[in-house]
Amino acid sequence: MNAQGLSINLATVREQWNLGEAVEACAKLGIKAIDPWRDQVAKFGLDNSAKVIKDNGMQVTGYCRGGMFTHMDAKGRAAAIDDNKRAIDEAQALGADCLVLVVGGVPHGSNDIVGARTQVAEGISAALDHARGAKMPLAIEPLHPMYAADRACVNTLKQALDMAVQLGPDVGVAIDTYHVWWDPELKEQIARAGVEKRIFAHHICDWLVPTKDMLLDRGMMGDGVIDLKAFRGMIEGAGYFGPQEVEIFSAGDWWKKPGEEVLKTCIERYNKFCK
Amino acid sequence: MNAQGLSINLATVREQWNLGEAVEACAKLGIKAIDPWRDQVAKFGLDNSAKVIKDNGMQVTGYCRGGMFTHMDAKGRAAAIDDNKRAIDEAQALGADCLVLVVGGVPHGSNDIVGARTQVAEGISAALDHARGAKMPLAIEPLHPMYAADRACVNTLKQALDMAVQLGPDVGVAIDTYHVWWDPELKEQIARAGVEKRIFAHHICDWLVPTKDMLLDRGMMGDGVIDLKAFRGMIEGAGYFGPQEVEIFSAGDWWKKPGEEVLKTCIERYNKFCK
Numbered sequence: 313m314n315a316q317g318l319s320i321n322l323a324t325v326r327e328q329w330n331l332g333e334a335v336e337a338c339a340k341l342g343i344k345a346i347d348p349w350r351d352q353v354a355k356f357g358l359d360n361s362a363k364v365i366k367d368n369g370m371q372v373t374g375y376c377r378g379g380m381f382t383h384m385d386a387k388g389r390a391a392a393i394d395d396n397k398r399a400i401d402e403a404q405a406l407g408a409d410c411l412v413l414v415v416g417g418v419p420h421g422s423n424d425i426v427g428a429r430t431q432v433a434e435g436i437s438a439a440l441d442h443a444r445g446a447k448m449p450l451a452i453e454p455l456h457p458m459y460a461a462d463r464a465c466v467n468t469l470k471q472a473l474d475m476a477v478q479l480g481p482d483v484g485v486a487i488d489t490y491h492v493w494w495d496p497e498l499k500e501q502i503a504r505a506g507v508e509k510r511i512f513a514h515h516i517c518d519w520l521v522p523t524k525d526m527l528l529d530r531g532m533m534g535d536g537v538i539d540l541k542a543f544r545g546m547i548e549g550a551g552y553f554g555p556q557e558v559e560i561f562s563a564g565d566w567w568k569k570p571g572e573e574v575l576k577t578c579i580e581r582y583n584k585f586c587k
Numbered sequence: 588m589n590a591q592g593l594s595i596n597l598a599t600v601r602e603q604w605n606l607g608e609a610v611e612a613c614a615k616l617g618i619k620a621i622d623p624w625r626d627q628v629a630k631f632g633l634d635n636s637a638k639v640i641k642d643n644g645m646q647v648t649g650y651c652r653g654g655m656f657t658h659m660d661a662k663g664r665a666a667a668i669d670d671n672k673r674a675i676d677e678a679q680a681l682g683a684d685c686l687v688l689v690v691g692g693v694p695h696g697s698n699d700i701v702g703a704r705t706q707v708a709e710g711i712s713a714a715l716d717h718a719r720g721a722k723m724p725l726a727i728e729p730l731h732p733m734y735a736a737d738r739a740c741v742n743t744l745k746q747a748l749d750m751a752v753q754l755g756p757d758v759g760v761a762i763d764t765y766h767v768w769w770d771p772e773l774k775e776q777i778a779r780a781g782v783e784k785r786i787f788a789h790h791i792c793d794w795l796v797p798t799k800d801m802l803l804d805r806g807m808m809g810d811g812v813i814d815l816k817a818f819r820g821m822i823e824g825a826g827y828f829g830p831q832e833v834e835i836f837s838a839g840d841w842w843k844k845p846g847e848e849v850l851k852t853c854i855e856r857y858n859k860f861c862k
Contacts, residue, residue, distance in 0.1 A: 468771060494742055523801065
């Protein structure tokens, strides 16, 4: 099984392994790229994480995640900016290609999504010099609109790209099939992202019917309704040939299976449905 | 309590009452407008429904629902068009202001959302002469993107308006706060809908945090994150002053309360949060 061009977001096997185990399991199956989460790195240790990644020759296609810039009070927003600077430093230590930003939703107690979006732009702007100093690109991940209230008020590729353009160089997008597959403007906006050279990451998984949980029921490629080959065609048509990174949160299914079975299935489905 | 300008989508009290009981309960509280569902009308009888609505002087702000045009086979699509013609006739018999269209998702077994959208345009087009003959406007309801796979592949106001323009006169949109509140282009697209005179209905409810069920956990106005006053401001700014129609599916909460309490709460919250 050929895993060339495949990356594993380590959330996909977070219930099975710690970071070190996951990296080694990937390496054993010929997977050459991963994307770790901050809590996984914190638990395994930053130095240990950097070492096991380096020792196994892993590309780090992203670091999950910065963001969460939206808060009711200025103190909360300032703390978020500081935390993003720490995330940038960690991403740099791990040699990540970018820091993925889940920008934050409507602050608890507010009903002002427009204001929240302003907070996001201000937050990224405030962390941007630090990111540039660390040579760490920031990838805004537009999240599915069902997360607009509680996770990310940036919900379309167009909106993320508009924000990136406003912020300037070194800000781009992470394009996750799960979040944007439904978008009527998908084709045009992916093409635009290519022209502007702002595709920093490409995440994949499938949308299940029915979806039983709004957060933890993502599907393995091929089990849902997303035309992943056509999607990748648009991504490559836009000039991005970086790895496809599998990110599956699946409390009821894949998190319950042995990690090796999950990884082997990722490789198999990636080859069958995604290229 | 003043219910002027308020309409009740009868799904809101579907577990408590049949159509006749619901209409009479609304009338008793001074509510002058309703929107019934087809299954409610079928159960109470079309003639009986038309009579109780007329006897109580109710405006019918819409009829829910036509649509579901997307199917794998031509036979299924033809049957859907026939069914929409029947829905148009029923809407006419009830004196409805419009037939609301939930257009259908990606057909079971397909992964072609682009093709599904073509099927929708073709389906509406095939039913349109019949609608015009019955003087029954068709209101495309863009549904939240979380329903793109299984209920409606028209997911933004812009997309619905583009389709309406393509189809010509007598096709417009039903704008439901729940489905479109997150849209970064909300303001522009509502304004556009006004300029094009295509706002046929305005539905309201709130988005809860957390949302516990993707279908049946809609919130009462004021309990969630939508700025309903600002939303109505945009709607009226676009020249639409028709009723605000409350549509709440709430298996765990409002469907379990006495119907009269639900209606009184709708009136109270409407006055407090929606105008």
